[in-house]
Every structure is written in C-alpha cells, then in structure tokens.
C-alpha cells in the first residue's frame with residue numbers, strides 16, 4: 257500500500273527511524289560512518305541551494321496573472337496576443353529593486369524593475385521594463401561602469417554616494433532618470449502603486465507588413481503611492497520586505513492589482529521628423545503629440561506556490577519578442593538582447609528555457625539538443641539536424657519580418673555637443689519635468705532628496721564632483737540648482753566669474 261507521507265532519499269529509498277536527524281555512528285558517541293549516504297546527500301544538497309543572484313535586480317517579487325485585450329490595435333500589430341477584444345493571455349510578472357542584493361531592503365531609493373512575460377501562442381513575449389519611462393544611460397557599453405557605481409566600493413564594501421555622483425556628473429545623459437530617482441517616485445510604497453514602462457522604443461508590424469514604432473505604458477489602477485525620503489529610510493528597518501509582503505497579502509486576500517496597458521505610436525515618417533533621437537532611452541515622447549492608446553489590462557491573481565522555482569528561476573529577456581512586435585535601433589535595447597540570455601545561461605544553466613515559468617506552454621520545435629539538466633524529452637528519437645528528408649519541418653513565410661533600410665557609416669559615436677543640442681540635449685526634458693510637471697511639494701522633496709544623497713559625497717574630489725553636478729542642475733532649472741546649492745551650503749558666488 258502506498259504511503260505518500262513516507263520520507264525518502266532523492267533516489268526514493270525510504271528513510272528509516274532515527275536516520276533523518278541522526279548520523280550513523282560507531283557507538284552512541286561517534287565517530288560518524290562514511291557510509292551514511294543520506295547525511296552526504298543532505299549536506300551536499302544544502303551547499304548547492306543558492307544559484308548566483310541576478311547581477312542586477314536581485315531582490316524581487318513575482319506573481320501570475322492574465323492580460324485582457326480591451327481595444328483593437330490590429331491596425332498596428334499582427335501579434336496574436338492583440339488579435340481580438342476580450343482575448344485573455346496567461347502571464348507572469350516580477351517586480352524588483354535594481355542595485356541591492358537579494359537580502360536588501362525594498363524601500364531603497366532605486367528604480368523598480370517591472371518585468372512582464374506573456375505566454376502567447378506565437379511564443380513568450382517579455383516586456384522587461386522599469387517603473388520609469390527613461391534610463392540613466394543610452395548605450396549598453398556604459399552599463400557595467402554605471403552598475404559598478406550603484407554597487408559596493410571595492411575597498412570599503414559599502415555603498416558610495418561619491419561613486420554614484422562622480423559617474424552621474426560625468427554623464428549628463430543620466431539627468432532625466434536621476435531627477436525621477438530623486439523625486440518621491442524613487443521610493444514607491446510597494447509594487448502595486450507604481451506605473452510600468454517598456455521604456456525603449458519598440459516596433460510593431462501589422463498584417464500588411466506596415467511598421468510603426470511604439471512605447472509601452474502600464475498605468476496602475478491602484479493609484480500612485482510613494483514614501484517620502486525619511487519614511488522610506490525608516491521603513492528599511494521596520495520591514496525590509498515591505499513590497500514583497502504587500503503584494504502577497506493583497507493577492508492572497510483576493511485584492512488583485514491591475515494595470516491598464518497603453519501604447520504611444522510614431523509612424524516611420526514621424527520618427528524621421530522628431531527633434532530628438534526617438535530611439536534614445538534617456539528621452540520621452542510627448543504625450544500631447546503622441547497620445548496614449550489603450551490596449552488592454554493585466555491583473556495579477558496568483559502568488560507562485562514556490563518562490564525559488566518560479567521567481568528566482570524566472571528568466572525575462574528583451575530578446576523574447578513575437579511576430580508583430582519587434583526591436584528598434586535603440587542602442588541600449590540592442591545591447592540588452594545579448595545580455596539577458598547570456599546572464600541566464602550562467603545563472604540558471606543552458607536549459608533555463610525548459611523550466612516551467614520560462615517554458616512556452618505552446619509549441620517549441622527545433623534542433624537544439626542536450627546540455628546539463630535536460631529533463632524534457634530532448635526531441636526523443638526525431639532528427640537532430642535541419643534540413644532533413646524525414647520530419648517535414650519547415651520555416652514559415654508568414655513570419656518573415658519587414659526589412660529595415662540602413663544607409664550610414666560605422667562609427668563609435670560620442671557627444672561632440674557637450675550635452676547641449678540635438679540628440680545630445682540632456683537638459684530640456686528634465687527641465688520640463690522639474691519646472692512644469694512637479695508641483696511645489698514635489699519640487700521641494702526632490703531637492704531635499706538630492707541634498708541628502710549628495711551630502712554623502714566625500715574624499716579629495718568632493719568639491720569637484722559637487723560643482724560639476726551643480727552645473728548640471730542649474731542647466732536643468734535655475735530653481736533646482738539654487739535649491740540644491742542652498743541645501744548643500746555651497747556659496748555659488750565663489751564660482752561666478754570675478
């Protein structure tokens with residue numbers, strides 16, 4: 257008779273009385289026998305419990321849910337996920353902080369990751385964004401340097417405002433994102449109360465093979481809720497897992513969070529006419545000129561039964577696109593297409609896409625085979641090469657993409673305009689955000705947060721870094737520059753030409 261509560265070893269051998277907790281010894285007092293294989297199995301399994309944490313976005317929470325189409329956008333995209341109003345697609349979401357380790361506090365000042373995986377019948381589509389519409393840098397080659405400044409100082413092993421502000425002050429393209437980070441949106445009160453953005457420009461192709469460019473916005477139906485600076489700081493001690501707990505508690509009691517998804521659209525001609533580079537992830541598109549078009553909503557309604565299995569092993573990647581949704585020339589996006597699968601092969605293993613949370617629940621059919629921990633049928637006895645005379649498999653004309661036209665020189669472009677004009681104008685958009693979008697309270701809180709953070713700059717380059725960053729703040733907005741200078745007690749008259 258089967259007894260499902262019987263404890264066994266990993267090979268299925270029932271564990272005898274006393275054997276689970278007590279080592280096999282010579283006599284009551286030991287020593288321990290090397291033949292106690294179950295002791296080895298327990299200790300060895302335990303030693304291997306951790307996989308490398310994500311190099312960024314290590315701390316996060318995830319949930320399953322559904323995406324529902326509410327508006328017909330088939331004139332822009334032939335992606336099957338958008339094919340009819342009312343269509344439901346199963347999905348998985350993971351929210352995260354960026355710079356902290358797996359055990360860090362949820363209320364750190366940081367952007368929040370906003371990663372979505374949609375299980376569509378044409379493959380998994382991942383929209384791996386943040387809670388901000390822009391990013392700190394616009395070229396993937398800067399990413400390792402930038403992230404080093406957000407992690408720990410190599411000697412003190414502490415976070416270092418000096419490294420952060422040194423990097424930012426040398427890279428004024430970061431101003432737009434840094435300003436948002438320093439506002440109260442840098443410390444959201446849980447994951448349910450923030451918007452999500454695809455951030456990059458993506459493309460869509462319809463069934464007539466016509467291309468448009470799009471940005472994705474997911475607006476929270478719970479309303480925006482942020483901590484103010486001091487409150488966020490104290491919450492690090494009160495409940496470091498605040499956002500994780502908030503998500504679990506809401507979903508467990510049936511209060512399912514929802515976001516409405518929109519797109520902004522530019523035609524190929526509008527892309528050519530836009531005054532800034534429309535593929536630059538440090539810039540937004542005007543919502544007045546390119547209004548939000550509703551697409552659908554998503555609702556998160558199930559916390560995974562096992563965090564490690566589904567959240568820790570989740571592998572999102574901007575390279576997971578589907579027919580009808582594609583890339584753009586955005587340099588950051590192009591770099592990310594390489595970085596994520598590479599990180600995941602290292603972090604989880606080469607067959608990471610077979611794991612339940614990552615696997616396409618529809619068809620996967622190709623000639624990739626073998627590798628560590630291949631636990632699916634691995635193609636069984638079928639052919640493992642293509643083309644072949646046996647299996648009848650084929651590629652499909654209907655999935656052929658629309659060609660891009662390129663006519664340019666190869667170049668390692670760098671900013672010759674000192675951040676001041678054209679594609680390199682890093683000041684106008686943050687200026688509008690501070691002067692026109694923020695109300696007085698938001699402005700003051702932002703200034704306070706900047707002052708609090710910049711006060712941590714130290715060392716013999718302190719004055720140089722502060723001055724360089726202050727010049728950027730003044731260029732963004734004199735009100736902002738003055739506020740920060742006052743808060744830092746910098747006498748700006750000493751910098752004026754005599």
Ligand code: HEM
Pocket residue numbers: 309310311312313316350351352368369370371384385386391395396397399453454455456537570571572588589591592595596599600603
């Ligand atoms: C070129 C610049 C970037 C590089 C090289 C990069 C690289 C990475 C890597 C290696 C991971 C860990 C992946 C894993 O182990 O599963 C990651 C995670 C993540 N990145 Fe980036 N990243 C970049 C820019 C961005 C941008 C611009 C955004 C948002 C707009 C973003 C959002 C995320 C999110 C949300 C995650 C966590 C995904 C999850 O929840 O598992 N990253 N990034």
